[in-house]
Amino acid sequence: MTRTVRIDVGAGYDVTVGPGLLDTCGGALAPLCRGGSAFVVSDSTVAPLYLAQVRRSLEEAGLRVSSFVFPAGEKSKTLATLGHMLEAMAEAGLTRSDLAVALGGGVTGDMTGFAAGVYQRGISYVQLPTTVLAAVDSSVGGKTAVDLRAGKNMAGVFIQPAAVLCDTDTFATLPEKWFRDGLAESIKYGILTDRELFFRFDGLDRSEMPELIARCVAIKGEYVHRDPLDCWDRRYLNLGHTMAHAMEKLSGYTLAHGHAVAMGTVMAARYGERLGLTEAGTTEEICRIYSKNGLPVSCPYDAGALARAASMDKKRTGGDVTVVLIETIGRCFLKKMPVSELYELARLGLEG
Ligand SMILES: NC(=O)c1ccc[n+]([C@@H]2O[C@H](COP(=O)([O-])OP(=O)(O)OC[C@H]3O[C@@H](n4cnc5c(N)ncnc54)[C@H](O)[C@@H]3O)[C@@H](O)[C@H]2O)c1
Ligand SMILES: [Zn+2]
Structure with a gap:
């Protein structure tokens, strides 16, 4: 049932797609986190649904976990939210060998990737997409961004994730729209x-x-x-x-x-x-x-x-x-x- 696609860019990374992946994400992600700390970013809709599950799996794999939750929706995809996220990463004591984890849709992924790209001039991050759009599009390819008043995605960096794990069970809670x-x-x-x-x-x-x-x-x-x-x-x-x-x-x-x-x-x-x-x-x-x-x-x-x-x-x-x-x-x-x-x-x- 689980499928893996290799993305051949830079060092390369695997996109794994299938059911039940959040429960076991710790085992897959711990080897990508030499520093031992994972910083999970999620929005206010996705966090109550899946953050505890992800935290449990990461902790079981021996990682220290901190998290940052922002109000769901495109209106949060701003420099202001990015600023709060970066400050929270610093407060959590994240180092260059730690890992940022984007748990959510494209808004979460785009901002987490951007923060990972600039925090201490770049740390690793992974994507756990929970929308179909994030699964087929935004979690792969390394484009990250926030919106400016002048338009969408006007500021960002290219930074490829270290891995993408798409747990298709999360679509069960995704609104039909x-x-x-x-x-x-x-x-x-x-x-x-x-x-x-x-x-x-x-x-x-x-x-x-x-x-x-x-x-x-x-x-x-x-x-x-x-x-x-x-x-x-x-x-x-x-x-x-x-x-x-x-x-x-x-x-x-x-x-x-x-x-x-x-x-x-x-x-x-x-x-x-x-x-x-x-x-x-x-x-x-x-x-x-x-x-x-x-x-x-x-x-x-x-x-x-x-x-x-x-x-x-x-x-x-x-x-x-x-x-x-x-x-x-x-x-x-x-x-x-x-x-x-x-x-x-x-x-x-x-x-x-
Ligand atoms: N980086 C790229 O290459 C790229 C490509 C395409 C789109 N994007 C960006 O992606 C964003 C759109 O992504 P999106 O459509 O995933 O938006 P989103 O992240 O806002 O998610 C849509 C809504 O669904 C909710 N949600 C997410 N997963 C859920 C789940 N499993 N169960 C219940 N609710 C859930 C979210 O809280 C949100 O309210 C845009 O900002 C767009 O610019 C980026
Ligand atoms: Zn598109």
């Missing part, structure tokens, strides 16, 4: 490179999640291996994200990321189809699979607003943006376009 949100990114990997994976989401059997997550992680791992610092090839992972980021911004960040990615991917498909770049019928097929998994496929914003918001995206280089377009389900390509073309992407990407 967040479960579906992570499916959007999972389906994205199928559209990118794996047609068979894409169709596994047609009538998803949730007992197969460990296998599907491992496949998504393996795909992400390939991109991360080829492009650790997100300079070229890793941009493929941004399928659907140009318009998704614009929608998130327009919603004042109340729209969940995966839901925005679903709508953004549909827009990329429709734009490509209308220009004859994407195989006919692709948009319909993608809409069908997203809808079947409870994800939205029509965007509530107009083309002008989307284009304006998208043109401020941090991913642009000078006057150009690179967007990911779909050739057919399972194969995508990058297209560089002037920022002015974003309006056409939005206009042709919308229905009607």
Whole structure:
């Protein structure tokens, strides 16, 4: 039932996916913690559910455990929370040979990774993702961040985790909205490179999640291996994200990321189809699979607003943006376009 995917970047690390991993995490993590102290970070929703279990396992493995809990939600992903976390690490007496442990979703993982990257100029950290999105995306690849007033993920460092343990039993408590949100990114990997994976989401059997997550992680791992610092090839992972980021911004960040990615991917498909770049019928097929998994496929914003918001995206280089377009389900390509073309992407990407 348990699967392991090796991520081949830097020293390399294993992503282990399966049930029951929190109960045994101490045995897996103790060898990564020479100093003997683990600092577990979690949010106010996840901590009451899983922190005691993780603490018990780490202590049974002989580690000293301290913890830091912050209020759940994206609104906590700030420099202020990061500051409190770093102070708590110092108060706990954490040294360079100790270990930070991120127990939670992408918000927890992104901030813990950032703190680990800068605390005493860098200590090791591990990810224990408890959302589908964190499992298939944010826990792997070493991007960490906090939000600034100017936008999401505007400050951060690249630092790869020493290990990722994804206990799929934790999804039992994950609210349905967040479960579906992570499916959007999972389906994205199928559209990118794996047609068979894409169709596994047609009538998803949730007992197969460990296998599907491992496949998504393996795909992400390939991109991360080829492009650790997100300079070229890793941009493929941004399928659907140009318009998704614009929608998130327009919603004042109340729209969940995966839901925005679903709508953004549909827009990329429709734009490509209308220009004859994407195989006919692709948009319909993608809409069908997203809808079947409870994800939205029509965007509530107009083309002008989307284009304006998208043109401020941090991913642009000078006057150009690179967007990911779909050739057919399972194969995508990058297209560089002037920022002015974003309006056409939005206009042709919308229905009607
Ligand atoms: N670093 C990267 O490469 C990367 C990639 C994608 C997204 N991200 C970031 O990830 C964040 C989104 O991640 P997320 O969707 O996991 O958000 P999140 O961490 O806020 O988790 C979503 C909600 O689910 C709750 N939750 C988490 N696990 C639970 C569980 N097992 N049971 C019950 N409740 C649970 C959390 O408390 C939270 O309220 C964003 O900040 C985004 O920028 C980073
Ligand atoms: Zn994403």
